[in-house]
Amino acid sequence: MSGPHPFDDPLRYERAVPPAAVVIFGANGDLTKRKLLPSLYRLAYERRLPAGFAIVGVSRTAMSDEQFREKMRESVAKFLEDSPFDAELWNEFARGLFYVAGDIADAGLYNSIAVKLKELDEARQTGGNALFYLSIQPSQYATTVAGLGAAGLNHGPRPECWRRFIIEKPFGHDEASAKELSRDLRAVLDENQIYRIDHYLGKETVQNILAFRFGNGIFEPLWNRRYVAQVQITAAESIGVEGRGAYYQEAGALRDMIQNHLLQVMSTIAMEPPAVYEPTAVRDERAKLLRSILAVKPEQVATHAVKGQYGPSRIGGAAVAGFRQEPGVDPQAQTDTYAAVTMFVENWRWAGVPFYIRTGKRLPKRVTDIAIQFNQAPLSIFEGESGQTWPNLLVVRIQPEEGISLRFFSKLPGSGMKLRPVTMDFNYGTSFGTRTPTAYETLLLDALEGDATLYTRQDMVEASWAAVQPILNVWGETKFDFPNYAAGSWGPAASEEMLARRGHVWRVP
Ligand code: BG6
Secondary structure (H helix, E strand, O other): OOOOOHHHOOOOOOOOOOOEEEEEEOOOOHHHHHHHHHHHHHHHHOOOOOOOEEEEEEEOOOOOHHHHHHHHHHHHHHHOOOOOOOHHHHHHHHOOEEEEEOOOOOHHHHHHHHHHHHHHHHHOOOOOOEEEEEOOOHHHHHHHHHHHHHOOOOOOOOOOOOEEEEEOOOOOOOHHHHHHHHHHHHOOOOHHHEEEOOHHHHOHHHHHHHHHHHOOOOOHHHOOOOOEEEEEEEEEOOOOOOOOHHHHHHHOHHHHHHHHHHHHHHHHHHOOOOOOOOHHHHHHHHHHHHHOEOOOOHHHHHHHEEEEOEEOEEEOOEEEOOHHHOOOOOOOOOOOOEEEEEEOEOOOOOOOOOEEEEEEOOOOOOEEEEEEEEOOOOOOOOEOOOOOOOOOEEEEEEEOOOEEEEEEEEEOOOOOOEEEEEEEEEEHHHHHOOOOOOHHHHHHHHHHHOOOOOOEOHHHHHHHHHHHHHHHHHHHHOOOOOOOEEOOOOOOHHHHHHHHOOOOOOOOO
16 A cells, blocks of 8 residues: 555544444445445545454345455446555455345345355354345335345344444435335334435535534524525536436436435534434434425415426537436426425524525536525625625535635725625635545444434434425426526526525525
8 A cells, every 4th residue: 555544644533333244235236336335445445344344245136256346346446536446455355245146025035145144243253233235226125124024134143233224315205105115114123223324414514514513603603594694505416317317207306306415404504503412412403403494385386496407408519418318218208407496494593594405417517515695784884895796605515625615805905995705715625635535434334333313314304305295296287398498507597586586696606
């Protein structure tokens, strides 16, 4: 290995990770290749994994352990973001990789997994602990969990052993199916065994919102309706649907991004301070906030929500297909590839403050940020200042340039009192000079440690469905004239109009 090892980094802090086996259902899938294995390898590189550790890949394709290792080696080398691939470390890591082939509907598969886990408990001292990762179609969750339960895999071989289950979104397609999914899971598992992953909560910058708000004394007193005029949450993506047309066509932007990731971001921005930083206390506050979101009335949907879909265009001289021309997409699809909503929180802190949330595919660039706009100064006494145009703005940049900036007025050098807006900037990269872990690294480690603080809970899932359900209902009954924005633009004109109704404009991120 070249250069200083991250283990020697003085900024690192450690938590003890118990021995365990990670069993990945969907081991041949995209998420395993792109995120899960590269993250686990990176944790091994940082010496964060315990000595007693193993990974068991499960999928239908017949493969030997060796073939699986080779496949994963290729994926890790390809998808490892900003980290070196170390062949020597890989060989050591790969010795802990195993594979079990089988059909999820076949009871035999679960018996094979049970045999494998018993073997690993002895051969690799995994302590009888297992973390199951369900990276499969949500329609297969119930069958898989029932199969695991029938084989007795929902509890360990000894009382001190634990069994945990990570479930990927979508958690249902609407409020009713989310409840049904929960019932299926709870028939076999205890709530505290279920880790519902929302990778936005694992992002370093999203976690930092809590540090920023509750670790400092100066911001929180301003964090309310007396000082905040509006909040804008933007998650723009420049990519299209990238071969996921069939899934995305059924989901759409509101379900794919807002119902989960962005409402979680909103809860982080708007929740009350928890009494302690501990899973139940933090999740209780998030849940309370999500429950306080005012459900849009059906007759308000037209003014509080905007649905968009991109059409063909040219970006940087190259022709770009419209959504309806993407492979696997119905040429008449009514899918939202863009969604913008206005939300209000009905509590003492936020009553009357609009939270504008927007997301979309094929927007001009990839950027996720939160802009908190403060009320303007009550009186303008300086020449040339216009608080109306440049109110104080606090921007939390989630990605790609992680940081926080504050905009305020400063005096222009020279005689006289002329003002100009300037920004004060905190940048993660330059301040810490260290790599930030990816969301999946953080969340996998948390689950291994049994820390569910950054995982979502069923009551949170239901509350966020309730917040968007009225919009989905009206959209489901309305025929839209699509496409209504060109690929590479900032979305439909109606989105600007939604803000203009309150005299606001979308900030250009
Ligand atoms: C996923 C969505 O949950 O999040 C994708 O299904 C989206 O459509 C992705 O592209 C965005 O994640 P990130 O971390 O790249 O912002």
